[in-house]
Amino acid sequence: xxxxxxxxxxxxxxxxxxxxxxxxxxIDISKGExxxxxxxxxxxxxxxxxILTREQLAESGDVWVAGKDLASLRAWKVPLLRRxxxxxxxxxxxxxxxxVYENVSFALxxxxxxxxxxxxxxxxxxxxxxxSDKAGAQPHELxxxxxxxxxxxxxxxxxxxxxxxxxxxxxxxxxxxxGLMKLLDRINRTGATVVMATHDQHIVDSMRxxxxxxxxxxxxxxxxxxxxxxxx
Amino acid sequence: xxxxxxxxxxEAFVGLRRNLMMTFAVILSVTVSLTLLGASLLLxxxxxLATDDWVGRVEVSIFLCxxxxxxxxxxxxxxxxxxxxxAQEVVDEVMYESKQEAxxxxxxxxEDQPSLVESIDPxxxxxxxxxxxxxxxxxxxxxDQFAAYPGVEEVxxxxxxxxxxxxxxxxxxxxxxxxxxIQLVAAxxxxxxxxRVAAFARREQTSVMRLVGASNWYIRLPFVLEGVIAGVIGAxxxxxxxxxxxxxxxxxxxxxxxxxxxxxxxxVLAVGPWLLLAGGGIxxxxxxxxxxxxxxI
Numbered sequence: 001x002x003x004x005x006x007x008x009x010x011x012x013x014x015x016x017x018x019x020x021x022x023x024x025x026x027i028d029i030s031k032g033e034x035x036x037x038x039x040x041x042x043x044x045x046x047x048x049x050x051i052l053t054r055e056q057l058a059e060s061g062d063v064w065v066a067g068k069d070l071a072s073l074r075a076w077k078v079p080l081l082r083r084x085x086x087x088x089x090x091x092x093x094x095x096x097x098x099x100v101y102e103n104v105s106f107a108l109x110x111x112x113x114x115x116x117x118x119x120x121x122x123x124x125x126x127x128x129x130x131x132s133d134k135a136g137a138q139p140h141e142l143x144x145x146x147x148x149x150x151x152x153x154x155x156x157x158x159x160x161x162x163x164x165x166x167x168x169x170x171x172x173x174x175x176x177x178x179g180l181m182k183l184l185d186r187i188n189r190t191g192a193t194v195v196m197a198t199h200d201q202h203i204v205d206s207m208r209x210x211x212x213x214x215x216x217x218x219x220x221x222x223x224x225x226x227x228x229x230x231x232x
Numbered sequence: 233x234x235x236x237x238x239x240x241x242x243e244a245f246v247g248l249r250r251n252l253m254m255t256f257a258v259i260l261s262v263t264v265s266l267t268l269l270g271a272s273l274l275l276x277x278x279x280x281l282a283t284d285d286w287v288g289r290v291e292v293s294i295f296l297c298x299x300x301x302x303x304x305x306x307x308x309x310x311x312x313x314x315x316x317x318x319a320q321e322v323v324d325e326v327m328y329e330s331k332q333e334a335x336x337x338x339x340x341x342x343e344d345q346p347s348l349v350e351s352i353d354p355x356x357x358x359x360x361x362x363x364x365x366x367x368x369x370x371x372x373x374x375x376d377q378f379a380a381y382p383g384v385e386e387v388x389x390x391x392x393x394x395x396x397x398x399x400x401x402x403x404x405x406x407x408x409x410x411x412x413x414i415q416l417v418a419a420x421x422x423x424x425x426x427x428r429v430a431a432f433a434r435r436e437q438t439s440v441m442r443l444v445g446a447s448n449w450y451i452r453l454p455f456v457l458e459g460v461i462a463g464v465i466g467a468x469x470x471x472x473x474x475x476x477x478x479x480x481x482x483x484x485x486x487x488x489x490x491x492x493x494x495x496x497x498x499x500v501l502a503v504g505p506w507l508l509l510a511g512g513g514i515x516x517x518x519x520x521x522x523x524x525x526x527x528x529i
Binding site (some may be wrong): 053075077078079081082083084085087093095106107109110111112154155158 | 236239270274437438439440441442443445446447448450
């Protein structure tokens with residue numbers, strides 16, 4: 001489902017100053033897996049996620065996502081790639097002028113889904129995330145955990161094959177985070193591949209899923225049923 | 233209308249309303265530039281109309297006496313004059329225009345100005361030889377030779393009359409064109425800036441659209457349309473301004489300047505599609521350029 005082979009990505013910071021964000025990274029993630037990507041800030045987690053959505057292009061190496069070779073993917077086909085990927089942000093990125101229902105339906109409207117499809121899918125996914133009774137609410141009326149559920153509903157409403165979550169629990173308290181992880185686990189069980197970048201040691205340790213650890217742009221650990229770090 | 237188009241139009245109008253001052257500035261500057269552009273186009277048409285119909289290919293007119301200012305030319309003198317003219321090396325072609333023909337041409341030319349036509353009768357205008365020259369600069373040769381010819385009333389270089397008129401109109405037209413182009417560039421920059429502000433104001437929405445996989449044109453079209461709508465409104469206003477003023481000015485001038493046909497409402501109407509094309513086109517190009525970097529994938 002996701003395959004990186006010897007991928008390198010550097011950023012120019014000044015004329016001669018380069019930062020290596022990913023250094024010869026090879027990762028293979030199968031369909032239906034649940035993977036944590038861990039590592040300190042600046043380890044390359046964000047770049048990894050951005051390369052998967054084709055916001056960034058790898059300098060060298062091959063990247064395959066949902067059967068597409070991203071190096072040769074034409075710009076006008078990038079939107080089609082992104083319809084295979086749901087994306088969840090740390091800061092939710094809900095549109096404040098739209099209701100919960102509108103935030104979710106917006107994701108379908110802008111990719112040209114039919115009215116029937118929208119009227120069927122949006123209530124379904126709101127029920128999945130447990131917010132059926134909040135459909136008419138505005139984002140600011142919700143708690144952080146609820147807002148993140150809306151953002152997951154929006155990411156998953158068109159049934160993408162991959163769900164990328166960038167620090168989804170970063171702004172949430174621990175008990176809320178647990179509930180959110182149950183939701184992501186449920187989504188994973190429907191067959192979606194879930195990749196979650198996180199700092200949250202507690203969650204990683206309790207879930208016991210595959211863990212990929214990055215440090216200075218390199219994979220230093222890739223462990224099935226792993227924990228956050230060797231040192232605890 | 234499908235849901236997608238409704239969304240795109242709705243977003244475009246939301247953008248225009250949200251930024252009312254900028255929208256107004258864009259419309260105003262497009263209006264000014266296109267009014268000047270339209271005016272210079274119409275002036276060109278006016279010049280073409282006047283030169284084509286007024287003198288045609290004739291470069292020298294030799295008016296013949298008809299007893300008004302000098303004794304009428306006799307048939308023999310007239311035949312002799314024609315032969316002499318045709319024998320000249322510098323003469324390309326000689327045409328005779330009778331009084332009736334001169335009158336008919338005049339009435340055709342000024343059918344829009346009945347008062348002018350009523351002021352003359354078929355006998356008013358002199359008959360003439362209309363002469364085109366191999367080299368129009370050799371007018372002096374013809375004048376020197378035929379001005380004193382028996383039965384010739386006057387030898388007139390039509391080109392000189394025309395040139396004075398052309399020199400003047402060219403200056404006016406070019407000045408209008410230059411100002412129009414400068415103003416159009418300014419309008420384009422203003423539109424680009426407005427669209428960039430609009431895109432910035434809605435950056436959260438567009439970043440979400442990008443990540444859920446909305447196509448590029450779907451993300452950009454509302455902004456481009458926002459620019460184009462403002463541009464087209466500006467074009468319509470300038471069209472209205474020209475339509476309201478040009479025919480009136482032309483008919484006023486027609487009363488002062490005799491013997492010249494003037495453009496009217498029909499020509500102003502015909503210039504409209506070009507103004508719309510220019511207004512919409514410049515807005516579309518500016519908007520697309522403005523968005524190119526801002527909304528990259």
